Amino acid sequence: MNVIEAIQARKSVRKFKDEVVPKEDILKMLELATEAPSPKHQQNWNFVVLTNREIINKMADIVTESHERLGQIAKTEKDRKIHMSVIKYYTCFRNAPAVVMVYGSEYKMIEYKILKENDASQEVLDTLVSPQSAAQGIGAAVENFLLAATEMGYGTCYMTGPTHAKVEIEILIGFDKPGFELMSMIALGVAEENTAPKPPRKPLEEVVTFID
Ligand SMILES: Cc1cc2nc3c(=O)[nH]c(=O)nc-3n(C[C@H](O)[C@H](O)[C@H](O)COP(=O)(O)O)c2cc1C
Numbered sequence: 748m749n750v751i752e753a754i755q756a757r758k759s760v761r762k763f764k765d766e767v768v769p770k771e772d773i774l775k776m777l778e779l780a781t782e783a784p785s786p787k788h789q790q791n792w793n794f795v796v797l798t799n800r801e802i803i804n805k806m807a808d809i810v811t812e813s814h815e816r817l818g819q820i821a822k823t824e825k826d827r828k829i830h831m832s833v834i835k836y837y838t839c840f841r842n843a844p845a846v847v848m849v850y851g852s853e854y855k856m857i858e859y860k861i862l863k864e865n866d867a868s869q870e871v872l873d874t875l876v877s878p879q880s881a882a883q884g885i886g887a888a889v890e891n892f893l894l895a896a897t898e899m900g901y902g903t904c905y906m907t908g909p910t911h912a913k914v915e916i917e918i919l920i921g922f923d924k925p926g927f928e929l930m931s932m933i934a935l936g937v938a939e940e941n942t943a944p945k946p947p948r949k950p951l952e953e954v955v956t957f958i959d
Pocket of ligand 1: 758759761835905908
């Protein structure tokens with residue numbers, strides 16, 4: 748499989764076979780993830796690999812509870828129901844053989860510091876950070892991981908939905924690295940047969956502009 752074929756074959760997988768993913772395979776995917784570009788090469792990522800089914804499923808319970816708690820903010824029963832209707836989307840990592848937790852730290856921008864010290868307006872400072880470079884670097888690494896996993900015969904799902912429970916998740920898994928926060932997670936395993944197909948894309952005419 749070449750890179751183009753891996754890009755085309757990758758799709759989000761939310762149901763997995765009960766098969767262990769060997770540690771050396773996960774390490775290979777992570778090594779390839781870290782080949783990604785990152786802003787000023789700060790490599791502001793950190794990965795925590797969970798392979799214990801009990802912990803993974805407890806994490807799904809924690810995300811559900813957190814989602815329910817957030818749902819209490821909704822003022823009507825109808826809104827609470829709509830809020831809860833996406834819970835499967837946030838907990839599809841339940842029963843996955845592995846989940847890779849992706850942590851990120853701040854992108855240190857020297858010019859931000861200089862301009863702030865020189866009393867730049869908040870508008871100028873906001874413009875500097877609006878590309879969210881730290882998050883973009885994390886996304887590049889995750890995509891590399893997904894493509895490597897596809898090439899190696901695994902299914903994945905890139906997820907940010909469960910991160911609202913990051914505080915409770917950190918207590919569960921006992922991970923606390925100062926300066927790092929949970930940005931996303933990747934459900935990983937051998938895909939079940941007949942998982943949902945990749946949804947169609949918007950036509951290029953809708954999303955591309957050439958300026959000659
Ligand atoms: C930043 C990001 C966050 C996502 N979060 C979730 C999530 O929380 N739960 C989920 O099931 N899928 C999540 N997805 C997967 C998308 O739903 C999926 O990529 C999209 O529907 C297109 O389908 P495909 O990946 O099969 O091409 C996320 C994808 C991205 C890029």
